[in-house]
Amino acid sequence: MSIQTIAWKRDRIKIIDQTRLPNELRYTYIKDVRQLFQAIRSMKIRGAPALAAAGALGVVLAAHQSRLRSKTQFRRQLKRVIEYLGSCRPTAVNLFWGLGRMQEVLDKNRDKSPDVLKSFLLIEARQIIEQDRIACRKMAKAGSRLIKNGDKILTICNAGILATIDYGTALGVIYQAKRAGKRFSVFACETRPLLQGARLTTWELKKKGVSVRLICDSLAATLMRKKQITKVLVGADRIARNGDVANKVGTYNLAVLANWHGIPFYVVAPLSSFDRQIKTGKDIPIEQRSPLEVTHNLFKCSIAPRGVKVLNPAFDVTPNQLITAIVTEKGLFYRDSILQGQLLRQSENGSYANRRSVP
């Protein structure tokens, strides 16, 4: 079975509408940038690496639809599109990274006509997509060595095919380990409030034939105490220079619990999730989302009294001390190596990586 999270098809962006999963696998076409903005904000397309592609393809889409012949006007128009898409969700740095790469194409080719730029932008977007595919495979290989027979792996949110171009980050490691013939099982935290674990991760893992059990987020502690979890694997939305990791709310919870129970805790993320401009996790902007996600379920029925005050940040920050290692396409980085700047240097060497980011 092939799952195609996002692609450029028939001059439009084709995505899976992830809000309809697991009940329905429906592909949908994004016709303009405004629709893309809504699709990202409403989580039809989500997952940090997938958002890099979504942002880049959004610029391609806008370029494609532009009728402007003037180089300056064309560039100005696309600059506004990049700013617009960059305002969509604040935490995952990959969105800004993808947009930044498109901006760089525009900046480096000021002498080129809109038509030439259109094809350059499409080439760049396709490169982003291809690089994500390769990065996922490399992370999977590097990470799968960590998985032992008999492992019971806990994950949160969805760091799989649906969060990337294909294969996934944390779940990519799991797919690779399965491919290598290892025997293990997975526990998926349901991941309140939007239930990406319950809806997306279990769906993916079942499709791929991986043994998975669904749990409420708060059960993780008990399973760890009973030695029913041997490793925690999560993705990342942004990694600060010191290795602090922003990821789906509940990740920090698991990191504290893993540390308390002596269980290794791994973050799996491409270098495009690394933000050279952010010193520590404290500086990572955390998206605050609608209280309705908590008080009303996805199907619009009320589960809390009208008007109750709600806190609903979409992400949290896990400090580097709680992270055993970060698995990237350049291999594993342990805390000491991160603090010594090795992740920083790798991100400098990585082509285009983090040369600029859109605020």
Place this chain on the structure above:
Amino acid sequence: MSIQTIAWKRDRIKIIDQTRLPNELRYTYIKDVRQLFQAIRSMKIRGAPALAAAGALGVVLAAHQSRLRSKTQFRRQLKRVIEYLGSCRPTAVNLFWGLGRMQEVLDKNRDKSPDVLKSFLLIEARQIIEQDRIACRKMAKAGSRLIKNGDKILTICNAGILATIDYGTALGVIYQAKRAGKRFSVFACETRPLLQGARLTTWELKKKGVSVRLICDSLAATLMRKKQITKVLVGADRIARNGDVANKVGTYNLAVLANWHGIPFYVVAPLSSFDRQIKTGKDIPIEQRSPLEVTHNLFKCSIAPRGVKVLNPAFDVTPNQLITAIVTEKGLFYRDSILQGQLLRQSENGSYANRRSVP
């Protein structure tokens, strides 16, 4: 506003149907023991102390409806009722404690006619109810001294009016502190899967004018890290002799987090939640509930793929090391005093408490 969780009215048991909250405050009458069994199992009535009353009133109801004239047959019939109701939910010991007290009335009055026994049983049930009311007030007084101006109190599930006869255990402390003019605020964990925190605790606290904010269970860790929680207050379903506490799943999670972040963690529970026959938390039976509670929300829409494997224990166990103190109607018990047997001795002195329990 008065909320009456459970009462004996017009020869029937009157309860609030808690599965309809917060959308509707509906009182319903329980007409027979089978209906009571279903009401307890489906959580129309829940909360450890309230279940003591529910069990006792169930025996009163059965006695009331019995047409048997023979003392032996009448006693045998009620014994079966007690066993039947005792098989309803396994974790909260208060149910067995309430039923045990009814059994004791039967055992002590073998020479009495069914008619006399009926009135004795009703008197005993009313005493259980009245004692719970008094115990809640005493716990509230003892516990409210712990609350300081500016406190930010985290709680899980519902340990309030709706879990007791009135006033509550953990929330009783909060009501009493408010009454005493203290200024503080409350964070309510939504408490997956059945959302007692979102549906019941916020509803109660809002009605009582207590400032409350609703959070997803997994956000607690972040709030603690940001020093937005200063105390954790929870109820209990069963307390072992060594002070290990079984309570709603997610409680152990909060206890580890509180310890990690240096935040005091208090359990508020009447002595009827103390089980002298259980040595440590490991021996407390934990109810496993339907996967549908996790995969389908209360309103029957699917939120996970069909057939996904689910773990859904309703409770977890918090080891005594993680508990700052247990607040009871006899005052506060710190870990050392519990290990020295002081809670055990108090439960021996408590009238009827734990003299017997129905397995």
